[in-house]
Amino acid sequence: MPKVALITGITGQDGAYLAEFLLNKGYTVHGIKRRSSSFNTARIDHLYKDPHERNVNFFMHYGDLTDSSNLIRIIQETQPDEIYNLAAQSHVQVSFETPEYTANSDGLGTLRLLEAIRILGLEKKTKFYQASTSELYGQVKEIPQKETTPFYPRSPYAAAKLYAYWITVNYREAYKIFACNGILFNHESPIRGETFVTRKITMAATKIKHGLQEKLYLGNLDAKRDWGFAKDYVEAMWLILQQENPDDYVIATGETHSVREFTELAFKEVGIDIIWKGKGSEEYGIDSSTGKVLVEIDPRYYRPTEVEILIGDPSKAKEKLGWKPKIKLEELVKIMIKADEKAVEQNHSFE
Numbered sequence: 562m563p564k565v566a567l568i569t570g571i572t573g574q575d576g577a578y579l580a581e582f583l584l585n586k587g588y589t590v591h592g593i594k595r596r597s598s599s600f601n602t603a604r605i606d607h608l609y610k611d612p613h614e615r616n617v618n619f620f621m622h623y624g625d626l627t628d629s630s631n632l633i634r635i636i637q638e639t640q641p642d643e644i645y646n647l648a649a650q651s652h653v654q655v656s657f658e659t660p661e662y663t664a665n666s667d668g669l670g671t672l673r674l675l676e677a678i679r680i681l682g683l684e685k686k687t688k689f690y691q692a693s694t695s696e697l698y699g700q701v702k703e704i705p706q707k708e709t710t711p712f713y714p715r716s717p718y719a720a721a722k723l724y725a726y727w728i729t730v731n732y733r734e735a736y737k738i739f740a741c742n743g744i745l746f747n748h749e750s751p752i753r754g755e756t757f758v759t760r761k762i763t764m765a766a767t768k769i770k771h772g773l774q775e776k777l778y779l780g781n782l783d784a785k786r787d788w789g790f791a792k793d794y795v796e797a798m799w800l801i802l803q804q805e806n807p808d809d810y811v812i813a814t815g816e817t818h819s820v821r822e823f824t825e826l827a828f829k830e831v832g833i834d835i836i837w838k839g840k841g842s843e844e845y846g847i848d849s850s851t852g853k854v855l856v857e858i859d860p861r862y863y864r865p866t867e868v869e870i871l872i873g874d875p876s877k878a879k880e881k882l883g884w885k886p887k888i889k890l891e892e893l894v895k896i897m898i899k900a901d902e903k904a905v906e907q908n909h910s911f912e
């Protein structure tokens with residue numbers, strides 16, 4: 562019998578890559594998607610199979626992490642060997658505007674899934690992966706950050722994910738559920754949400770090159786992140802659940818770069834050399850050959866509390882999982898720009 566996986570957040574960046582990865586491994590994959598008034602399945606449409614066909618191994622269920630009865634029913638019906646909890650209100654800045662909802666979906670949502678496993682008596686059968694985050698380190702206490710580095714969340718998102726982290730550890734210890742945290746540092750791709758800074762930058766650089774956008778407005782250029790490639794990271798999620806014992810792992814590249822550096826790389830990739838002038842909120846980026854201002858600061862993108870620097874130490878994952886990142890920043894930027902170029906060209910041909 563093929564293994565059965567249930568993925569929450571299947572319509573997101575990681576959910577889509579993980580679904581593809583598990584289907585390639587021969588899993589039957591069930592995903593939970595939210596009802597929406599507009600289409601929200603663009604990232605997984607290529608995996609869709611008509612449920613009337615034979616040998617279908619990919620199924621979608623309507624659901625929401627804020628609805629326990631719905632989660633219990635889906636888990637009862639699907640009897641998963643592995644649950645990957647990737648669903649979340651995942652935008653840090655938005656969490657300052659919707660803190661209660663973020664706590665409900667990201668914090669309590671994790672508890673609801675773990676309780677469902679317990680209520681259904683699946684403690685011995687169902688393994689559980691929790692999408693934990695480098696945001697837990699927040700105001701960092703150690704560089705680089707590893708599994709033993711103390712947490713100091715700096716946003717409602719991170720505080721909600723802190724609860725989710727610890728409830729996962731607690732259910733592992735209290736009920737012997739094979740429950741694990743992957744503490745993943747930022748990971749990006751051509752299907753990254755368009756309001757996260759990397760994708761916002763690669764799309765803007767591409768559009769500016771093609772004359773489809775005038776300027777890019779950004780917030781804190783000094784923030785530093787350890788950016789990896791999402792496809793590499795979903796493999797780590799799977800590896801974490803294939804070990805003999807449940808445990809928590811940092812997944813990162815071990816390199817850190819500023820938003821300013823990422824911006825320079827993206828513009829360089831489309832053939833524009835950016836030079837920076839001014840300081841703080843007055844800083845701006847110009848095209849060195851034309852002198853045109855292409856990047857400006859909009860303080861609206863500053864966060865009430867910021868995470869200034871993240872850099873992960875993935876040694877444990879390397880040693881125990883045999884995992885290491887294949888794609889580093891320069892190549893990641895190239896992959897993202899190439900995909901955005903293609904999208905711009907395709908849109909053009911429709912105009």
Ligand code: NDP
Nearest residue numbers: 570572573574575625626647648649651666692694747748
């Ligand atoms: P996305 O924002 O791309 O995807 C989030 C997914 O969660 C979407 O499918 C979304 O549905 C779904 N979702 C949101 N709220 C609910 C809810 N209440 N009930 C059910 N589903 C919901 O995130 P990523 O794929 O980038 O990240 C996956 C997970 O990993 C998230 O939990 C995130 O917090 C965490 N994480 C991400 C990192 C990253 O760098 N990408 C790093 C570390 C952790 P819809 O499409 O309808 O909006």
Ligand code: GDR
Nearest residue numbers: 651653694695696746747756757758759779780781784862
């Ligand atoms: P992050 O990602 O908050 O690290 O959370 P994001 O790309 O939103 O921000 C990264 C850094 O860039 C700075 N920044 C801007 N950010 C956005 N979104 N838009 C801007 O215009 C901008 N200008 C500067 C931010 O201040 C920040 O310092 C992501 C999410 O995927 C989380 O779900 C996940 O847990 C963490 O990564 C690890």
